[in-house]
Amino acid sequence: MANNSLGQRRLAEQRDDLRLLNQVMRHDIRNDLQLIGAYAELLEDHVDEEGEEYLEIIKESTESATDLTTTARDLARVMLDVDCEVRSVSLEGVLAQQVEELRSGHPGAVVAIEGSIPDVEVAGNDMLGSVFRNLLSNAIQHSDETPPEVTVSAAERDETVEVRVADNGPGVPDAQKDEIFGRGEKGLESSGAGIGLYLVQSLLDTYGGDVFVDDNGPEGAVFVVELPVVG
Known part of the structure; x- marks a missing residue:
C-alpha cells in the first residue's frame, strides 16, 4: 500500500516537472521566434528580389514554428492533465x-x-x-x-x-x-x-x-x- 502511494506521488511529481519544463521551453522558444520574426520584418527593405524569396521562407517557417509551440502546449495539456472533463x-x-x-x-x-x-x-x-x-x-x-x-x-x-x-x-x-x-x-x-x-x-x-x-x-x-x- 505504501509503495503504491509512493508511486502515485512520484508520478504526480513527474507530471508537475514535465508541465514546468514544457512551459519554460515553449516560453523561451516563442521569444526566440518572435525575435527572428521581428528582424525578418526589418530586412524587407534591405534585400534584392532574389533575397525576398528566401526572406519569405524564413517568415513562413517562423510562423509555422510558432504555431507548433501552441500545438505542443495543447498536446501536453491533453497528455499531462488527468482531469479533462467533457x-x-x-x-x-x-x-x-x-x-x-x-x-x-x-x-x-x-x-x-x-x-x-x-x-x-x-x-x-x-x-x-x-x-x-x-x-x-x-x-x-x-x-x-x-x-x-x-x-x-x-x-x-x-x-x-x-x-x-x-x-x-x-x-x-x-x-x-x-x-x-x-x-x-x-x-x-x-x-x-x-x-x-x-x-x-x-x-x-x-x-x-x-x-x-x-x-x-x-x-x-x-x-x-x-x-x-x-x-
Missing part, C-alpha cells in the same frame, strides 16, 4: 472564432464558410478550438497553390454533426490517409504523422468523435470531423 460546447462559436483567426493570420489565403454552421451543442471542452485550428492551419501550410483556398462547411447527421475542412492543396495519398493521424501502435512515430493531427485525433477520441481524410475533387483534401451532438 462538456457541451457551442460548435458555431468555436468554429467561427477559429476561421476568423485563420483569416487574420493568413491574409493572403482565401477562407470561406459554405452555408451556415448549425447552432448546436457538441461534446467538447476548452480544447475543442485546437481541433479546428490545427486542421485549418494544416490546410494552409501544406498548400502548393497561390492563393491557398480553404472551405469550411458543417451539417447535422442524426445524433452527430459533421464538419468538413476542404482545401486546394496536393491531397493525401490513400496509403497515408490513416497514418497521418498517428494511428496504430507507433503513435507519433508513425510515418507522416504530424503533432497537430495527432492532437486532433487524441482530442476527438476524448470527445467520442472521429476524424478522417477524403479526396476533394478536382484537387486537394477534405478533413472530416464527426462530433456527438449534446442535448
Whole structure:
C-alpha cells in the first residue's frame, strides 16, 4: 500500500516537472521566434528580389514554428492533465472564432464558410478550438497553390454533426490517409504523422468523435470531423 502511494506521488511529481519544463521551453522558444520574426520584418527593405524569396521562407517557417509551440502546449495539456472533463460546447462559436483567426493570420489565403454552421451543442471542452485550428492551419501550410483556398462547411447527421475542412492543396495519398493521424501502435512515430493531427485525433477520441481524410475533387483534401451532438 505504501509503495503504491509512493508511486502515485512520484508520478504526480513527474507530471508537475514535465508541465514546468514544457512551459519554460515553449516560453523561451516563442521569444526566440518572435525575435527572428521581428528582424525578418526589418530586412524587407534591405534585400534584392532574389533575397525576398528566401526572406519569405524564413517568415513562413517562423510562423509555422510558432504555431507548433501552441500545438505542443495543447498536446501536453491533453497528455499531462488527468482531469479533462467533457462538456457541451457551442460548435458555431468555436468554429467561427477559429476561421476568423485563420483569416487574420493568413491574409493572403482565401477562407470561406459554405452555408451556415448549425447552432448546436457538441461534446467538447476548452480544447475543442485546437481541433479546428490545427486542421485549418494544416490546410494552409501544406498548400502548393497561390492563393491557398480553404472551405469550411458543417451539417447535422442524426445524433452527430459533421464538419468538413476542404482545401486546394496536393491531397493525401490513400496509403497515408490513416497514418497521418498517428494511428496504430507507433503513435507519433508513425510515418507522416504530424503533432497537430495527432492532437486532433487524441482530442476527438476524448470527445467520442472521429476524424478522417477524403479526396476533394478536382484537387486537394477534405478533413472530416464527426462530433456527438449534446442535448
